Amino acid sequence: MTAGSSPAAAPAPAAPAPAADVRRAGRWLFRAGVVFLCAWVLVPIYLLMVNALSAPADVTGFPKRLVPGFDPGSLAFFLRFQGVAEALWNSVQVAAVTMVLSIGIGAPAGYALSRFDFPGKGMFRLLVIMTRAFPLPLLALPLAVLFIRTGLDDSIVGLALVHTTLALPFAVLITFSLFSGIPVELEEAAWTLGCTRLQAVLRVVMPLALPGIAASAVFAFVISWNEVFAAAVLTIQNRTLTAFLLQSLDVSPLPLKFAGGAALVIPALVFIFAVRRYLFAMWGIANR
Amino acid sequence: MKPRHLLATALAGLLAAAPPALGQALFWSTQAQPIEETQAMREMVLKGFAGGVDYQAADGGPWLTRLQAEVAAGRGTIAVLGGLHGDFASVADALADLSDVDVAGVNANMVALGRLGGAGQKYIPWMQATYLMAASREALAYLPEGADLEALSYDQLIAWARAMAEATGGPKFGLPAGPRGLKHRFFQGFLLPSYTGSMVTAFRSEEAEAAWEAMKELWRWTNPASTNYGFMQEQLLTGEVWLAFDHTARLADAFNQRPDDFVAFPAPAGPKGRAYMPVIAGVAMPVTAPDPAQSRALIAYMLAPETQIATLRATNFYPVVEVGLPADMPASVRASGPAIAAMTTAPDALPALLPMGLGALGGQFNQVYVDTFERIVLGGQPVRAVLDSQAEELRRILAEAGAPCWAPDAPSEGPCPVD
Known part of the structure; x- marks a missing residue:
């Protein structure tokens, strides 16, 4: 040049x-x-x-x-609307229980999928996703009948069980890829140093997986928070905020739609903002 | 530490969950869903009922599923059901007989609708409404010469919509033709009977052909975004449309927010008269009601004159019993009241009743009219061919339901015929 x-x-x-x-x-x-x-x-x-x-x-x-x-x-009308505070509290409870249950069940399943080979593994992975294959309006009627008969009807735990079923596939698959990303050699090293299998998981794998698990917990929280149909059918006195508001908002005047939309979005935004560190951490792991 | 803390919080939350409140009667309703109306139902209408009422408004889907689940489980929490005639039609077996409720003050035709084609009284009429036209002040300037707002014809409506579209450069007439809109009622209860004097029998007549041709012409000057509209009060308030047809309760907000900017007037008339369709909502008791005596007391309470007036204020649905209305009603009631009176007492008034005796097939019946509209007007298919093929479907539904004709069609032996 x-x-x-x-x-x-x-x-x-x-x-x-x-x-x-x-x-x-x-x-x-x-x-x-x-x-x-x-x-x-x-x-x-x-x-x-x-x-x-x-x-x-x-x-x-x-x-x-x-x-x-x-x-x-508009916002003030909203907060005065009878039952909003209780519904908000119900939503938080249901979402928290859903979060705990879906991680409690989903994380061990994800670990088993990533570490063990067992017959029917592929089928199991497919079946886990199958729980999302049936539309909830179809399942709601038999579920509601069962819940009324067993006394689970109109309870926080009952609804959380349904939401856990919805959130579980994601919890299993997210934790599966999470555990797969943590080298098994780390665990083996722990075994050679005298750890039992469980100790190795708790002391070596868990600290590495925790941010990702927290992220999938957030996901379970959001799924539960946003679910409408089951909540509308399975709860009467203990309605969640979405069941309580979403149906009414759809047919309410425009200003109230916006106020209600804000009331639904803000708690979820605040929650995600609070745990954002964990979300970013999961992306970090995925990129490694 | 953190996960354990989270778990503890969740468990504490579980233990703190309040047990369900007892004693309150659960009023499970598809009506008064907008939250302002729900609030008004609770604070103005139901507050006076001894023992308290838990008023819960739900969408049609959850409403029905919950009711079916309680009946299937043989144990329920719902004390009283509220819904439209069509909501009850598909669940007649789940409703207790209310023949012993005193309905002396209620119009006999409405009481007959409440039997759902059987012997027992399945629901008690609760409130009523209808559909009206509404126009903003801007629209009135384009009213065709010689047209009388109180006695408009479909031809004048088309001319009016056209004049506005041509003068402003965009169509200013709107129909609630969206997924949540009530367009099928416009075809069943207004357009077709006005041209044919019939809702069912003359479905594929030459007059019906003329009605659909008029509809096509009207659609040329209708805002094409109408296929997204559900509640015309919104588009009237934003100024997106100046002239609209809708349910009185779905226009109410426009009158209440800007009473001086909008006028209400009767639906237009066709060659056979000024057809209009009443809307009837009822209250019923599921067979699984936890305390039938309390449910009956609540149903009787809903029919009391003071409750009926309070309901009108709360929901814009009119009383089903004779009551004198006080002067201080909301603007929407002051606007639509005279228009309804003008429509129902017009010399050419032609009441077209809600479909009767169709039971669970009511939804399919409505779909015939929606499909006809979509094929002819939106799809541009030839009118004659569409009417012929949709008439087959209509015949099948009526035969399957075994439903005899209802007004304005002449009474029939056996299923209502489609000529």
Whole structure:
């Protein structure tokens, strides 16, 4: 390359002009992608918040103001609505029990799948997913009959059992890939140093898997939090927030839809924000 | 430490779960679902009932599944059911006989609907409503010359919709033709009977052909986003449409929010008259009600005049018994009341009743009208061919149900014929 052949190449003689262009375009594309993805997530949440905090007349008006009018009318109506607080508390309880149960059952299953070979392993993996193959409205009737007969009806535990069934496939498969990513040699080393099988799992594998397990617990929490149909059929007095609100919101005036949407989204957002460290940690493991 | 802490919290939560409240009567209803209405039902309507009522509004699916589960299990918590005529039609066997409830003040036709084609009284009429037209003030400027708002015809409606579309550059008429919209009632109870004087018998007549041709013409000037609309009050309030047809309860919010901006008026008339369809909601008692005496008391309470007026305020559904309305009713009631009166007492009024005796086939019956609309108007298929093939389906449903004709069709021996 001769000096002065191209003014653009002059400052960086090591890189020819086309390569610099490509790199610049790539950077630009990367930034645009980041902005696009952020907007993808943030714009709906922003609109939800603006409308939830606006006076009813502003909600139907257009164009929107950038900053909401901070009229708490719709949200206040919501919080006064009889039973919202209890329903919120019920939702938290059901989701917490679902989380504990699905990890308690799912993590050992995922460990067994990743470490042992046993007959029917492939079939087992398929069957686990099969629990998601039947639509809940189909299962709800026999379930409700059974629950009424056994006394599980209208209880936190009963609903949590159903939600656990829904969350279990994800818990099993996520923990399966998690344990598969932890080298078995680490465990073997622990055995040679005198650990029993259980001790090796608890002291060596668990600390490594914990962030990922926490992430799959978050997933179970969100599945339970969002489930409507079973909750609407199986609980009457102890309704969860989604069962309590979602059906009514669908047919409510626009301002209340936004207020209710905000009330449903905020707790889940706060929860995910609180455990975000674990989520990122899981991605770290997956990338290794 | 952390997982154990989490577990402890969850267990504490389990132990703290309150036992279900006892004594309150569970009112399991498909009505008054919007949360403002649910709130009003609890605070204004049911507060006066001794012993307390737990009013729970549910979607059709969970409502039905829960009821079926309780009946199948032979043990229930639901004391009283609330629903539309169509909700009850498919669950007649699950409902206790209420023949001994005093219904002296209620219109005899409605009471007859409550027998669901059998001998016993399966539900007691609770409240009623109908459908109306609503227009914003802007729309009135384009009302065709010589047209009277109180006595509009379908041709004038089409001309009006066209005038607005041409003047503003976009269609300003809207129909609730979305998945949650009540479009089938528009075809069954308004458009077709107005042109044919019939809902079923003249389904594939030449008059019906003319009705669907008019519908196609109207659709040209209808906002195409109508296939997403469910509650026309929303589009009226946003100004997306200026002129709309819908259930009174689904227009109410527009009148209540901006009473001076909207007017209500009767549905249009066709060659055979001004057809309209009443909507009837009822209360019933499942056979598994935990305390039948309490359920009966609650049903009687729902029929008391004060409760009926409170219900009107809460839900925009009108009383089924004779009551004098106080002057301080909400704007929606003040707007729709006179329009309903004008529609039902018009010289050419033609009441088209809800389908009777179809039982569980009610949904399929509605689907015939929806399919006909989608094939002719949205799909652009030839009217004659579509009517012929849909008439077959209609015949099959009526024969299977063995349902005789209901108004406006002339009474029939055996299943209602489709000519």
